[in-house]
Amino acid sequence: MRINIFTKLLITYLLIILLTLFVVGIFLTQLLQNYFYHLRQRELMVKGQEIADILSAQLLGLQDPRVTNDLLAILDQFLDARIQAVDKTVLVLATVPGFEEMSLPFSAEELEQLLLGEAVAKRNYHAQTGEQLVSVAVPIVLPHEVAGAVFLNAPLRGIAQTLSQVQRLIIYAAMLASALAMLAGLYLSKTISLPLQQMNLAALEVAKGNYRQQVKVTSRDEVGQLAQTFNHMALKLRQTIEALSQEKAKLENIMLCMHEGVIAIDKKGRILLANAQAQKLLHLQKKELTGEKLTNLPVDKEIENLFLAVIGQGKALTEEFATTGDRILSVQVSPLRRRRQIWGAVGILQDVTELHQMEQMRRDFVANVSHELRTPMTSIQGFVEAILDGVVTDEKSRNRYLQIILAETVRLNRLVNDLLDLSYLETGKLTWQLEPIKLPPLLTQVADKLQPQLQQQSLVLQMQVPDNLPLVLGNYDRIEQVLVNLLSNAIAFTPSGGQITLSAKDIGKQVCISVTDTGPGIPEAEQHLVWQRFHKVDKARTRNLGGTGLGLPIVKQIVEAHGGTVGLKSVLGQGSTFYFTLQKVKAKTERC
Secondary structure (H helix, E strand, O other): OOOOOOHHHHHHHHHHHHHHHHHHHHHHHHHHHHHHHHHHHHHHHHHHHHHHHHHHHHOOOOOOHHHHHHHHHHHHHHHHEEEEEEEOOOOOEEEEOOOOOOOOOHHHHHHHHHHHOOEEEEEEOOOOOOEEEEEEEEEEEEOOEEEEEEEEEEHHHHHHHHHHEEEEEEEEHHHHHHHHOOOOOOHHHHHHHHHHHHHHHHHHHHHOEEEEEEEOOOOHHHHHHHHHHHHHHHHHHHHHHHHHHHOOOOOOHHHHHHOOEEEEEEOOOOEEEEOOHHHOOOOOOOOOOOOOEEEHHHHHHHHHHHHHHHHHHHOOOOEEEEEOOOEEEEEEEEEEEEEEEEEEEEEEEEEEEHHHHEEEEEHHHHHHHHHHHHHHHHHHHHHHHHHHHOOOOHHHHHHHHHHHHHHHHHHHHHHHHHHHHHHHHHHHOOOOOOOEOOHHHHHHHHHHHHHHHHHOOOOOOEEEEEOOOOEEEEEEHHHHHHHHHHHHHHHHHHHOOOOEEEEEEEEOOOOEEEEEEEOOOOOOHHHHHHHOOOOOOOHHHHHOOOOOOOOHHHHHHHHHHHHOOEEEEEOOEEEEEEEEEEEOOOOOOOOO
């Protein structure tokens, strides 16, 4: 059975008060008993001395013995004591009528002391009744000797009654004090236990997560100080928990927003932490991974072995793994240490597929640039050597060689310029001023500029451009460059006698411009590649036409820099349509 602090305090108060009253009662009873005894003893001593003086007069013949007995009887009535006087031979000199001869309760030493003239007193008990008595012996002193003694034996009946009354008073006082103590104990216990109960309830609320719980401080004593300390502790705990929660939220937010996956395990292989990106990279469908063993999850065995190797060897390791969907995963695992002991490992997972693709594109770019530069430079070198070696002797052949050298030089210059433009566009270093542009005049101007090439290839250019097209926002020269590139491609790949259509239409918030040819078309598998650098659908034909493979990537970069989009629709054997969009003045981007 559990006893609360209120009951404990109340019982303690009652026990202390009752024990105190009990001890005080015993002490007071004993004190009063001794007091009354000594009072009675002094009274008997005084009266005994008076009797001894009377008997001295009798022994000296100054008083009649009958008068002495009468005096003793009178004294007995007032003293409530048995009185007897004896001489040295224990002959009774006088006694109170009606009393039997008393036995002497004194020891030989006390009688000897009596004969030496000293009064003796003693507390004793009646042999038959057990009644407590006070016995006094006073010597009868004559001028030169002790002639006898007066013995007084008095019961302590009055004292016992008085002590009984005192004890009853003490008991009544104890009962009253107990009642008062109970009331005081109730009050004091409540003043102590109630704040403690409130603190207990508050502590339970804090344990449940209610860190704003406070206890009312009602006093300035130790309980009040404890309440203040509890409130201070709850405040500090709330601040600490809030700080930890904020840090945890920051960490979770960081982990959630990281492009890298993070996963940590303990020495037994149980997952301690795994962010969403780690689950995505490892293709784990389970939402909560904490506590799961890595070996029980569908994780690549090589990745699992990497974590175990780091825990076993105690050093960081990095490896790359091919995963589902031709993805490449880089895993960097480091050991977790506490007091120089390894207790787990943490791994950073990163999808490096795009990095590998970019590296491959870089290598391809270098190879393509080298190839594109090598061909015209080899051609130039060959013709220059032929001229220098005197192989060409007539002026006509010499001029033809020089024309070829000039054409290859122009081609090299165009290639370098295209590379520079593309580089500036991709890095954002090439900037221009945007302004409202009327498309019909610009489209007509570009078409007129390319008429010689169209006529040379026997091609027909059809214009489908309404006069009421809205203004678009762009850079005039760069939009012209886009149109020239698209139309030049169409001219290059459209067979003689074919048709090219240049059209523009309002599509709501944008204007869509398209170039359609009747050329051979582009295979569907290669349509998404035409916007890449140096990609050529028909490499031999493109090279013969002087193409660099950079025109369409430049078109894409320019259009996207204007906030537009590019696209391609092509059917093999029927032709292709290249289109791009431009924003209207004060309009948002929209695909066509």
